[in-house]
Amino acid sequence: MKPGIGLMWLVARGAALLLGSAIPAHVSIMGSTSVLPYLRAASAAFTEAHFPYRLTLGGGGSIAGLVEVSRGRVDMAVSDIPPTADWTHGVPLCHQPLGRQPILFIAHPGLVTDLSRGQLKNLLRGRIDNWSAVGGPKMPVTVVSRPLASGSLRVVETQVLDGHRVTPKAIVMLSNGAVMAAVRESPGGLGFVESGRAPTGVTVLGIDHRRFDVSRPEGWPYYAVPTLYWRCPGNDSIRTVAHYLASQPFRREFGLY
Amino acid sequence: MNQGRVLHWFALLVALGAAIVFLGLLTDTIREGLPHLTWQFLTTAPDERRGGGGIAPEIVNTVVMVGGALLVTAPLGLVVAIYQAEWQGRVHDGGVIDQVRATWLSVPSVVVGFIVYRVAVAWWHWPLSLATGGLALAVMNWPVMVTVSISALKRVPHAYREASLALGATRFDTVRRVVLPAALAELIDGWGWALARLAGESAALIITAGINVSAHWSVWGPGETLAVYIWYVRTEGVGADAGGVAAATALTLMMFIAVTLWLSGRLADWRRRAGH
Amino acid sequence: MRERWREMMMTRLTWALSGAFVIMGLGLMASVLVGSWPILMAPHSLGRLLSPLWDPLQGQWGILPFIVGSSVVTLLALCLAVPFALASAISVSRMLPPVVRPHATRVLAALTAIPSVVFGWWGLQMVVPVVRNLGGGSGFSLLAAAIVLAVMLWPTLSFLFAEALQSVSPSYVDASLALGATPDQTLVRILIPCAMPQLINAFLVAVARGLGETMAVQMVIGGQVAMPQGLLSPGATLTTQLLTDAALYPPGTRGHAALDVMALALVAAMAILVRISARWRVGT
Incomplete structure (x- = not known):
């Protein structure tokens, strides 16, 4: 048994050596x-x-x-x-x-187009769970978030949530693209994506009356x-x-x- | 004749229902993927700037990694199976080797990916590459190869071995001249099936093989496979035709799997006929 | 003399490789156990692990929601898949003409090799919207995951069930039919009871596959870390959470132990399944 492992070790070291010298x-x-x-x-x-x-x-x-x-x-x-x-x-x-990579807040079409930072914070934290509380139709909120290791989630937590967590009831998607698709398809969906283009099929939310403009992305305050x-x-x-x-x-x- | 067959007919009906759902799944993929599946798609590299492009490097990576993992583990698995079936005399169901095999077989592939990463990348300083991904596939495949080999060896009638041993042949000669030729057809079938299973692996390879391809191919270079490319295009992919590219790639992968299974089946049949 | 030497070398080679196989297999499991040691040995570890609160950044390691998610999704998927698979196995092994039978079996075997990404993707396009229309909400749910998993397990189960039914000696069936039993009675009274050990083994294989599936389930389950409120609620399983939080704690960081605990839970579940299945095989 021992020789087997020793042999494997040798092969691995040999391969590593070869690698070290051959491709700098x-x-x-x-x-x-x-x-x-x-x-x-x-x-x-x-x-x-x-x-x-x-x-x-x-x-x-x-x-x-x-x-x-x-x-x-x-x-x-x-x-x-x-x-x-x-x-x-x-x-x-x-x-x-x-x-810089802008972080955009997106919602399912036909809900709202503008939010204040305070409203956004309470929506993401799960304190507000119906769109009617922020001037939208009567529809439960589905927050779509990213894994704890996500950099954009960190930025959102520090810049919007003042260090608080996104609600544990949030749906967690592994990637930007998946968040976008989930918000596009879920009625009541709310999420955030890193994107320099205006995504299609969702409402890009204005925050505190500021809007994201593709031709002038420098004016948007949330970015990673x-x-x-x-x-x-x-x-x-x-x-x-x-x-x-x-x-x-x-x-x-x-x-x- | 049909009297008292109500249950059978009901079963057939239910089975047809299940088959239709499955057929729907396949036709969905074919309908979306077929328009994108051109010769150019199969022979060019992905176009990273505009999205889309071809999948040639991914095809090469898939064939090399899966083939390499199989070439290494097929003999290893066969030898372990021979030890149990031929040297120990019989396979102890529930013996130590069997329990290790069964548990290892069911370890989720993400977990295997992590452990291989820890050993190969962290200790041995291998880069994320075809080699590391191939190692992960090999670790995943070894218990499969043992399983496949054992079931092939078990199907060889005991009378063959007894006859050979009675004629004075050694155990080694018996295995080489009698048992292996008799088991070869089943082995080929099993190898083909394992190859198909490996080709679909994605979770472990995202961690160990990298998620891009390089203009300069090497076993120490990045090794994105077809399955990983499907995952990438579906999640982060840019370009308007991402869905079509993903479907066409899935279609290519399934065709690769189908051809593998068909070829191994034909080879096994040919062996079977040659043996009789 | 040379033959003796060759025989001896072959003996040693097979023995050494089998030893290496066992050591590597045990090593895989040991590395998971060693990795999860810091959390397992912490005070009140079991109580904290079985709490419903998962917030690893705050030191909350409750994996109960994922254990519930894994169990519910796997069981529900099997409840959905077993009747269809049994029906398919009966059709393949008893209804189809003998000429077609091997081809049907081969097609089923081929279907087991379809990559799981394909199922996950089909689930996103077809299953999630249907569940959304049925139950409201986002559609990402335990139910959607179970349906996708059921479709994925159907070929595997059908193939193994068909093998189990075909393993019953034809003389039993012929005897039963000769005594005047109808095919239905033969099926229920002879065929299924005789094949029971193999059927249960096939079932256990499917359980293991279901518990271990990652990609397909991850794409449709929603990944919510709070305890699922019902079948239509999003949730997470041990494997999907492992994939989601893998990036948070790469090997070498303190929190990596939390991932190892989940891997350990999976491996332990698999080991138990293997034991149960070994017990059933003794009877055959």
Whole structure:
């Protein structure tokens, strides 16, 4: 039995050694899925232009990315949340923001078009459970939220909910796209998405009489800042990749500005 | 003849109902996916900028990872089965190996994905790649291979072995010359089925193999498979035709599975006829 | 001499690999147990784990809603799937002409290999809207998850049930028919009772598959962490919550133990199912 395990160990070490020497230009990025469409496009363009480089994207969410990059298991993290010592064990991380990504509040069509921040807060917390209390039709509210690890949920909790939690009765969807679909299809649906485009099939809510304008996204006050993190100072290939990803003009097509 | 068959006819009716629901599920996928399923779709890489594009790298990744996992685990599973069926003399249902096999078989694939991640990525410093994803698939598939091999070996009549041993052949020769050829048809059937099952795996691969493809293919490069691509397009996908792309990819995956099962079935039949 | 040597090497190889197999299998389970140790060993761990409150950021590890979700979804799915599967198995093994039978069995086996993402997606498009129209609310619910799971389990169950029915010796059936029993009476009095151990085993396999299913269920169940209020209420299962919160506690963080506890609950449930199934097999 022992030789079996020893053999496996040897094979694994051998493979790791081979890997270490053969491909110095392999960069792995892990973290938030909200900028995944952009990163897929940018990494494809990058590897096309820089031959020996290989970029691997992994999901897992912002926190997983930060933990893994500080442990040295991936080269770069992409996160909506700033790192805390709890996740990084105090390992210093360099960072490079990719841009701002607006967080929009969306509702099922035909309910309301405008809310005050206070109303929004009480709706998301579950204190108000019927749309009639905020000037809409008589219809129970279905809050659609994201997992606890989601960066946009963190932003909503700090900027809108003053540190409180979204109601435990909320429906939890794993991704932006799923939240959008759920709000579009559920009567009484209310949710939030990271998006630089005006989503179709739902009402984009104005908050405190401010409206999101695609041509002028800078005026919208709620946004996340997806940021690349790596162990300082990082090697040349990591810095090259970070610089490339943070400077592509087509970021705007993916809602980063 | 039909007297006293009321229950049978009722069963047939209910079964037809279930089959119709299932057929509806399949036709939905076909109706949405078929218009997108062009030669170009199958032979080009995804277009990340505008959404859509093809799925060629995903097809390659699926075939390589699933095939690799099967090639590694098929002999491993066969040997463990041979130990139980041929060396121990009989398979102890409920013995230690059998209980480990049955429990391992039912460990959810997400859990396997996590454990493989912890070992391969955290300890061995493998990157998220085809290799790591293949390892996760292999870990998932080993108990399946043992199960498949045991049931194939069990179907070989004992008289074959006794005859061979009585003629003075060693156990090794008996297994190699008599038992394995007799069990081969069943083994091929089982391998085909396992291959099909592995091709549909997504939860564990999202964690271990990465969710993109690279212009420069390598076993240490990112290894998104067809099933993972369906998940990605359905959840984060951009582009207006996301639904069609997902359906066409699902259709491709199901066709891959169907061809695998059909081929392994034909091969097994051919073996069976050759054996008789 | 060379033959003896080869025989010995083969013995050692099979023995070593079987040992490695057992060790790896036990290792998988042990790693889950070790991972969940910090929570299991904390004071009042059982009471806190079985509380209905899940808010891991505040140190509330109650997994009761997910245990309830897993049990309800799996049981309901099986209640829906078993009658259809039994009917299909009877049709395949007793009604279809013998020429068609192997092909029908093969088609059923092929259907078991359809990836679960496909079912989840079909559930989003077809099942969730129907449940929404029936019961109001969002449609994401335990009921929708159970229906999707039932459709997913139907080919597996039908295939295994058909195998179970075909395993009954034809001489019993012939004897029963020769004594003047109708086919229906033979089915109910002879065929099903004789196949019972295999039928129960097939049922247990389906239970295990249902408990372990992640993707298809996750897409339609809604993922609500509060205790579900009824079948039309959204909820979560152990597997879906594992997938949802996996990102919150990657391996190496303190909270990862909470995920390991859920994995442990699943593995323990599977181990119990295996034991039960082993008991039933003794009777055959």
